[in-house]
Amino acid sequence: MTQQDLERIARATLKDFGITPADLTVAPVEGQPGQWRIEIPGVHGIRIKCGEGSSPQWVREQIFEQYLAQR
Numbered sequence: 001m002t003q004q005d006l007e008r009i010a011r012a013t014l015k016d017f018g019i020t021p022a023d024l025t026v027a028p029v030e031g032q033p034g035q036w037r038i039e040i041p042g043v044h045g046i047r048i049k050c051g052e053g054s055s056p057q058w059v060r061e062q063i064f065e066q067y068l069a070q071r
Helices: 003-016 056-070
Strands: 025-028 035-039 046-049
Touching: 003 025, 003 035, 003 056, 046 056
Parallel strands: none
Antiparallel strands: 025 035, 035 046
């Protein structure tokens, strides 16, 4: 999964919540291969681990669960 894939999935997932953050940031977690941090204004941050075998649906579910847990 590439950074662009993850950003696209994150934006689409958040759009389902009615959130369209202009400054959404997706970045690799330093020293932890395959782990990404998604920064969303007003939310503490979502951290998911995904790699070659991760499906877009799995990534979406992780974002959904973590976002709801922070609300």
